[in-house]
Amino acid sequence: MLYFDSHIHTDNSPDGRFSASQMCEAAVKKGLDLITFCDHCEIDEFYSDNYDTRTVKAFADYCDAKERFSDSLTVLSGIEIGQPDIDKSFAYKIVSAHKYDYVLASLHHPHGKMPDIKDIEYDKIDVYRFMEDYFSELYEMAKWDGCDALAHLTCPMRRIQGKYQINFDYSVIQEATDELLAEIIRQKKAVEINTSGLRQAVGRTMPDENILIRYRQLGGKYVTVGSDAHSTDDIGAGIKEGIEKARKCGFGQITVFINREKKLIDIT
Secondary structure, three states: OOOEEEEEOOOOOOOOOOOHHHHHHHHHHOOOOEEEEEEEEEHHHOOOOOHHHHHHHHHHHHHHHHHHOOOOOEEEEEEEEEOHHHOHHHHHHHHOOOOOOEEEEEOOOHHHOOOOOOOOOHHHOOHHHHHHHHHHHHHHHHHOOOOOEEOOOOOOHHHHHHHOOOOOOHHHHHHHHHHHHHHHHHOOOEEEEEHHHHHOOOOOOEOOHHHHHHHHHOOOOOEEEEOOEOOHHHOOOOHHHHHHHHHHOOOOEEEEEEOOEEEEEEOO
16 A cells, blocks of 8 residues: 655745755655645735745745656645635636646635634634634535645644643534535545644544544545645654544545546555
8 A cells, every 4th residue: 555645845835844855855764655745825825925936936846856756756746725715716726827636725714814723712712603613614615626625624623622622522513514524525525634633732633533434424435644744754644543544434545636636545
């Protein structure tokens, strides 16, 4: 079975630390067969954070790395596009500008107005109402035909359950959860098993078993696995655990996107 990581950042992301070549070197040393670069592109900060130039440089770096490491590593090009529902036509223009293998949609700034989800003081708000609204926005994002998968569906849990140690019962927002998962299934998109939570205070993948099992029960078929690495140390981190979690939740295959098409990897 391929050893792969479908979510890696370079220094073309504002929070990335290493070049594409450095990340590839680390991936080879760790024995990975395939990686997908997915640098950030936040729609609501496209010009203020220079994503207009970052995306161009990032794609050029991916192409260079793909050629340089062709004998030892399969390098795929992707993009993590944040808040595409704010302006779907503009988002589509961005993802169509380069020949990406994979488009991963994410939600970091709800409605493009609230603080980044990592900066919200969750002990001062109704977390159930927040997550219900968060899932509703992801629901709208799932309708967008410009992406292949949705990233870290339960990303706020890094703070809600991790930093703030707030117990969270998903059954309270079951209707919103089911609506989101059903729309992802209708659109034939994939759900990302993001393993970054395993190395953070929350101590679990995003989403965890409760969401993954429900996704499978509703008829979900496609899951991807990515470390969300922003440094060479984290490449491949938690990938094997993520694959095992997928298997335990009833999935027999993991999805990798090449040329925006699903390639299924057997994990049974």
